[in-house]
Amino acid sequence: MISVEDDKIGQLKVVLDKKMQNADSITIVPHKRADFDAIGSAIALYLMALKHQKNTTILIDDPIYTLDSGVQTIIKEIESQGIDIIDYKEYKKIADSKNLLILIDTSQASLVPLEEEVIQQKVAEENLIEIDHHPFGKTTIQTKDMFIFTEYSSACEVLTKLLFQYKIKFHCNIDLATYLYAGIWLDSNKLTKKGDRKETHKWAGMLVEEDADLDKVNELFSEDLYSDRKVQDLISNHMNIFSYTVACMIGEDNKKYTPEELAKAADYSLKYKVDAAFAVGKIDNDTISISARSKGKINAGAIMQEFNGGGNLYSAAAKIKEETASEVGKKLIKSLKPEFYLELNNKRNQ
Ligand SMILES: [Mn+2]
Known part of the structure; x- marks a missing residue:
């Protein structure tokens, strides 16, 4: 048994539960020009937030047509399943002190579509959680609830492990296992990158057991390459x-x-x-x-x-x-x- 103190995923789960429970609304923010890893992990967080029955949104301020075609396909699919995607203008209307902001796949101010004062406000309210797998950068936002998993391949791997470790299941039509697999596949260079830890393969395999559709992952990636x-x-x-x-x-x-x-x-x-x-x-x-x-x-x-x-x-x-x-x-x-x-x-x- 691993104790919660030793286990960063466990600590993240505790913080997510507590903060989601206390919030009135929850907004998940993938980095600018969201890729498969950012969008897949954002969707997992979105579904976790829905379990707390909160008003939940994903903030994407880039015009959707400027994103990779495969990411556009995912966005179309999730919007048709009722996932609420808002831009920054719409976010400003709901950004009160009971709104919890979760940055995913980045901790850098320069990579999120938010004004500095809004970020600082959220930091001061302790209403900002950061989940990332990239090392600290020049514009990393210092906040109480920072979860930086540099040892993981991807944000999707972090979320996959969290979902399996806590046996979290979603009964919905969202193809989450496929989206998470696409994120891991992207950031681990198709599970080939030298030095990749073995555990990445384990979580990818677990997603296949959860019916991740590998043909679809392949299509999402090729759409991306050939459309251009x-x-x-x-x-x-x-x-x-x-x-x-x-x-x-x-x-x-x-x-x-x-x-x-x-x-x-x-x-x-x-x-x-x-x-x-x-x-x-x-x-x-x-x-x-x-x-x-x-x-x-x-x-x-x-x-x-x-x-x-x-x-x-x-x-x-x-x-x-x-x-x-x-x-x-x-x-x-x-x-x-x-x-x-x-x-x-x-x-x-x-
Ligand atoms: Mn990533």
């Missing part, structure tokens, strides 16, 4: 594979891309026989963005640091001002030196 013409164009027409087996996609100088399109192109290119992939493109009039993905042999984060960006071994990005995509592309190709190959580096240091 610009992403396809980057991959089919702008990809070069260089020595050190790195794929570089340099967008056209006069074409604008979203950071998500660049990220998707880089993600998708890892399917090729390359160790890393980079997508470069203009994201607004004076900013070029690089999205970097690696299978683990090349340190994507270290390369992005050369461009004043950041990230980790597998996933990183940088923004560059006042240059063109082709200029940044040339610099990037030059900077792809063998020392970023971790194996070579280790050998040299031996």
